[in-house]
Amino acid sequence: MPPMAHLVTRRRSVAAVAAGAALGAALLGGLPATQASAADEPRSTPVPMLTPEGQVSSYLLNARTANPGQTRLVERAVERSGGVVVQSWPAIGVVVAHSRNGDFRADVAKASGRALESVGATRSVAVTEGTPTAAQAPWGPGASGYQKGAKKATNGDVGSEPTVATTSDPRESEQWDLRMIKADQAHRITDGNRNVLVGVLDSGIDPDHPDLAPNIDTRSSVNCSAAGRPDTSATGWYPTTSDHGTHVAGTIAAARNGVGIVGVAPNVRMASVKVVNDDGFIYPEYAVCGFMWAAQQGMDVTNNSYYVDPFMYYCDDQVDQHAAKEAVRRAVAWSEDRGVVSAAAAGNASTDLATNTRDTTSPDDGATVDRQLNSGCEDIPTELPGVVTVSSVQQFPAGSGQSRLSSFSNRGLGKIDVAAPGSTILSTIVAGNGYGTKSGTSMASPHVAGVLALMKSAHPERTPAQMVAALRAQADDKPCSASTAGPACVGTPEDNSYFGEGMVDALDAVR
Known part of the structure; x- marks a missing residue:
């Protein structure tokens, strides 16, 4: 996930899995x-x-x-x-x-x-x-920017009307993932509305990538890795040691501009909310800052392709872990109450989240412990209430338009909401302002964030709960029989441990 990491070598960041598979x-x-x-x-x-x-x-x-x-x-x-x-x-x-x-x-x-x-x-x-x-900074004790309502942020240089796809970008034909979720068909109706703002809680977004710069809202961007307090400096939200956030951002909203690729929602705006420090860690205070900032800036959607360090699972019966989990839970709930709907990567440990009882990777910033888990131990933020949990699929057979669960993807009956493409996804990278492929549930989640942004564009009156309900109801059923041999898939065609309610559907989201 970590990015999912944490971004992931250790799931130290999903970056590890994301960079290679x-x-x-x-x-x-x-x-x-x-x-x-x-x-x-x-x-x-x-x-x-x-x-x-x-x-x-x-x-x-x-x-x-x-x-x-x-x-x-x-x-x-x-x-x-x-x-x-x-x-x-x-x-x-x-x-x-x-x-x-x-x-x-x-x-x-x-x-x-x-x-x-x-x-x-x-x-x-x-x-x-x-x-x-x-x-x-003006964020000291007792002055956290507390406010009863958030103002919708705009970057001041764009209109508010939705656009419809009229041209194809050069590498759009390579984006099998967009066709799999029917984003190409959705774009005939809308590319999204400029009023919609997506927070990319990640490692930063390349500020001058030609496919991203048109859609970055710099005034709503922030760095939360400065000990968990909002750093609003001009460059604090830039990527430093990881291009994970840049890749995620391209999937969500790479612009339709005659260059490179196209995002799932190529006309919405994005804010870079940097929650990853230079060592690749996403500590709980960073995540709290990210969700609170998103709510205060009036964001509509957040993407969270990470898990909170240093624990892959936070257990309610452990004092330190409980305190961190509770703080992140409160921040997520507060953001949802103010109109923010959040998508999150399910994780890259090939684990059943509904039955898992062991963790050998935590804490990942020090000496790890082989520990027994119970039902009060959860992967955050993806298992928190209200968050859309996304598993990953790969195209299989190659070029077929069919799919199966990615080998690395977490699963779990009652844990997964929807599935989306996450293996070998072409998107934007920092090096040379170019393009590359990454794999991970980190790559699946931004597809869902993009669909939610399209849905909000078409249905601005919907609350986060209504959006999640619609997303799940509109997903295309994907039965267990559609998967290949591997860990047992359980459930029904309408809701199972691999794909949840099914493959996310961008077309249904906008019509």
Whole structure:
């Protein structure tokens, strides 16, 4: 996924696959009963998140009630416990803090009293990006840009009318993936509306690629990898060490301009929301920032081709993991409540998300642990409520227009919403402002984000929940028999573990 990574060598980023094919924290006496594992399930294997005295460690804190007043109480507790408030999100009651105090979790829990729901370390290593201060940007303690409503952002240089395809770009004939989801037919109706804005939560978008530059909304772009606080500098959202986000962006909305390829929704706008640091990690505070920024900027859709580091699965019965998962969940829910619908890659571990009980890859930023999982352990953001989970298919046989589940794709009955092409996908890359192929569920998810952008163009009145329901209902049924030998596919032709409700359908989305 990570990009899905994390982007993926380690699923360290989906980048790897894409390029080629806790305990110790104090929580007011423990987790709420509703978040503990079922009585008949074993607890997940503990994973210590060490925070040595003197090391700058990063934490997420969740207020018991999501409002500015309780959030301010948590901020003050951070300061009294030897911490620094790096970023505060009062709308969801989430605070990002750094501290050199090895006992920070216990101290801040005591200092917060009943105001704190949970606190946890977000990584198993020291902070490397530094600790911003309030003087460096207007996003300091208590001033997270909290607002009751978001204004629709525009880049000021384009009209709002939808366009219809009248020409073909030079390499459009190579894009079998667009034909498989009927995007080519949808383009006869609309290429999308300029009012629609898609947030690409990823490693950045090449700002001068000729197929992307016409559709990048620079004023809505941001870098969230600066310790989880929005960096609005002119170049902060540019790609640095990965072209993963550039490839994803091309699939979503490469312009119809007589150059290269065409995206699924070639007339909508995109914002680069950089959530990947230079080492390829997407820590929880980065993801929180990304979803909150998307909502505040009035985005319509986000694509999330990653999983949040350093855990492939976040377990509710582990204190640190619970705190991080809860913070990301709140951010996703808040963005959905403000009109943002999100698509996410299912992951590249060839795993059944509905039955998996083992993880040998986490934490991926330090010493990994062979751990047992339970039903409270989930891949985030893809398994969070409201997020569209996308599995990947490959063209098979080659050139046939038929497909089967990609060998790397995660699956799971009740986990996958829809499927989309994700193997050997041609799209934009940074090198030479050129084009290349990548594989991964990271490449499948942007097809769905593009379809959602087309749907929003044609049906601007729909809420995120209505869009997800329509997306699932319109998907073309793909029965298990359409797959090849491999891990068992279970379910019905209408809903199964490989393809969910079926292949996403761009044509139905716009008519």
